[in-house]
Amino acid sequence: MAIREIIVLPDKQLRLVSRPIEKVTPEIRALAADMFETMYDAPGIGLAAIQVAEPIRLITMDIAKKEDGTDPRVFINPEILSSSEETSTYEEGCLSIPEYYEEVERPARVRVRFMDLDGKMHEEDAEGLYATCIQHEIDHLNGKLFVDYLSKLKRDRVLKKFTKAAKLSEK
Ligand code: NI
Numbered sequence: 001m002a003i004r005e006i007i008v009l010p011d012k013q014l015r016l017v018s019r020p021i022e023k024v025t026p027e028i029r030a031l032a033a034d035m036f037e038t039m040y041d042a043p044g045i046g047l048a049a050i051q052v053a054e055p056i057r058l059i060t061m062d063i064a065k066k067e068d069g070t071d072p073r074v075f076i077n078p079e080i081l082s083s084s085e086e087t088s089t090y091e092e093g094c095l096s097i098p099e100y101y102e103e104v105e106r107p108a109r110v111r112v113r114f115m116d117l118d119g120k121m122h123e124e125d126a127e128g129l130y131a132t133c134i135q136h137e138i139d140h141l142n143g144k145l146f147v148d149y150l151s152k153l154k155r156d157r158v159l160k161k162f163t164k165a166a167k168l169s170e171k
Helices: 026-041 128-141 152-170
Strands: 045-046 058-061 073-083 087-094 097-109 111-113 122-127
Touching: 026 045, 026 058, 045 128, 058 128, 073 128, 087 128, 097 128, 097 152, 111 128, 122 128
Parallel strands: none
Antiparallel strands: 045 058, 058 073, 073 111, 087 097, 111 122
């Protein structure tokens, strides 16, 4: 296992649409293991493969409370089957937009279908933090970021900040 580099805004790869995984290979398992190590190290609660520059539809997540230990979960080719009318608002952050947090409103509950590392299909109803997190991560697979839900003013401001930081670190 290895900690991978997490790509950050304004890296254009974050806008790629990730491709479906046809088969769970040893390479996919190894990538998932690396993603967990990277995610726990960051630390973060969710990571999409594109955030380590792999444009495939793979997500790792662990939303367990500290006192409950760990609950590592893998989502392959996840799809939202339905979303509730009711919404909820969470303060979101993203490992690809470090140290930036804003409130985002999303459907409060979603039904999600995905495959696990054994190639088994699952369908689950997600609510609370799980619902928010899985929607945020699936957005990554579609090249979408949580700042896209903010006002243009806020989005432009954060993009400018990260573009400037990237230029400074190049020099
Ligand atoms: Ni994110």
